[in-house]
Amino acid sequence: SVQFLKNPLLFHSENAHDHGIQDKLGQLRCHFTWGLEIEDNAIPDLESRVMEEIEFLDTRYNVGIHNLLAYVKHLNGQEEEALQSLREAEDLVQREHAHQADLRSLVTWGNCAWVYYHMGRLAEAQTYLDKVEDTCKKFASPSHYRLESPEMECEEGWALLKCGRKHYQRAKACFERALRVEPENPEFSLGFAISSFRLDYDDENVISLEPLQRAVRLNPEDAYVKVLLALKLQDVGQEVEGEGYIEEALNSTSSQSYVFQYASKFYRKKGCVDKAIELLKKTLEERPNSAYLHHQLGLCYRRNMNPRRQERENVHRWVQLAIKEFQETVRLKPRFEMAYVYIAEMYAVRGQCREAEENFQKALCMDNLADHIQQDIHYHYGRFQQFHMRSEDKAITHYLKGLKIEERSFARKNLISALENLAKSRVNQNVSVVESVSLLGLSHKLKGEVKEALLCYERALRLTDQLNPVF
Incomplete structure (x- = not known):
């Protein structure tokens, strides 16, 4: 549970009296001490994504994913399976990092110590604590059980990155600290680029563009990072250059499942929906239980149902296909809010x-959502109230609720635009004119158009005086 993860020393172990070993375990840098805070209902989805990555993502940096799988197995109460994953991680260290095996094994050894402790096998736990202590001595660490190094920052960064969007900022900071020590390290660069990409909530935000370009330069064989760069180039209006990277990635045999996944998004945004659907269906043959893939396919059908693209008699078919895919998405991942x-x-x-209202309420009632997601939900619900329920007042309420959240995002721009258009329409129709002009002023203010905002507010004051003359 979250309570347990926030304070990993709150055990229900028969050996909980052994405060000496508890103190040592608390000093370790590993998945048990990084505050990953994985909620119980998120564990199945995380385990599914970790298993997919092990099977389908070709990378030189996969020791960490086996460590994370071990941690997930522990959360499920599968301690023996956790140890098996940790043994696989140790084997990978020997193959991939033989020249610095002890340094690269610290996280795995820390996890081993914790798992054995939970099993009540204190002798084995102490064995791994001794290995950590010996390595800390070797690298002259001031702590017996904790070593500060860019490699450790990198390991923590990968773990945080995989455990959900609320950890992305921390993950980026880990990779940033590692890069300060080794600016040209390919793995650190890749982690920093991916975490920056995940934090780009705004299509016009270019925070991840330069890190992705550097990561591609340092990891020229990595097809996965090429498709991420392609998507970011598309976001900033450089679609032709982006498509070049998409074609390079598609011609590679590396990480094909993930390449198809992100290439499909590129083609959907480009308007080549049939190509996107084709790529997603290929990928779903390998990963039928991916909530993300079903969601992306639903987005393709949603786009295809646009009456401007299809005869109206086809709309019902596309709507039904979209509903089917989105329902499969929430079956696989019940907290997939959008x-x-x-x-x-x-x-x-x-x-x-x-039925629409019921599903909107499921999203509106979710807690612990990222700010830009909350903004997006209020935007879509506001449009539903405005155009389907014909309730402009409720639409305004939700546009304003979304705008109270000050996160700069694409959703926020949509909210400002929706509020402005609705306010203009109400002014033209002479509906609640004072309020509508004030709302128009607010939309100008939020866009930084101070002069226009002041004109609207002054007009609203004049109208108020006319409606309430002083005798």
Whole structure:
């Protein structure tokens, strides 16, 4: 549980009286002490993604993923399976990092010590603590059981990156610290680029562009990072250059499942929806239980149902296919918030507003959501109220709720635009004019258009005086 993970020394072990070993375990840098805070209901999805990565992502940097799998197995109460994953991690260290095996084994040894401790096997736990202590002495660490090194920062960064978006900022900071020591390290560069990419909530944000370009330069055989760079280039209007990287990646045999996954997103955004669907269906043959892939396929069907693209008689078919894929998404990952939003929108298209409302409420009632996701939910729900329920007041309420969240994001721009357009329409129709002009002023203010905002506020004051004359 989260309570347990926040304080990993709260055990229910028969050996909990052994405070000496507890103190040593608490000093280790490993998955048990990094505050990963994985909620119980998120464990199945995390385990599925970890298993997919082990099977389908070709990388030189996969010791960490076996360590994470061991931690997930521990959370599931499968201690023997956790030890097996840790043995696999140790074998990989010997093959991939033989020249610095002791340094690269510290996280694995720390995890081993913790797992054995939970099993009540204190002698084995102490054996691994001794290995950590010997290595710390070798590298002249001031701590007996904790070593500060760029490699350790990198290991922590990968673990955080895999455990959900609330950890992305911390992950990026880990890789950043590692890069300060070794600026041209390919692995550190790759981790920093991926975490930066995940933090780019705004299509116009170029925070990850330069890190991705550097990561591609330092990892020229890595097809996965090429497709991420392609997507970012597409975001900033350099689609032709981006497609070059997509074609390079598609011609590689490396990490094909992940390459197809992200290439499909590139082609969907480009408008080549049939190509995107083809790539996703190929990938789903290998990874049928990927919530992300079903969600992406749903987005393709959602785009195809646009009446401007298809005859109206085909719309029902695309809507039904989209609903099916989004429902499969939430079956596999019940906390996939935007899938509920898109299910709701598909029902609204079919005129099933009660079903739409039910699904919107599932998303609106979720806790611990990232700010930009909350903004997006309020934006879509506001549009539902405005265009399907004909409730402009409720639409305004949710546009404003979204805008109270000050995260700069693409969703925030959509909220400002939606509020501005609705306010203009109400002014033109002479509906609640004072409020509507004030809202128009707010939209200008939020866009940084101070002069226009002041004009609107002054107009609202004049209208108020006209409506409430002083005798």
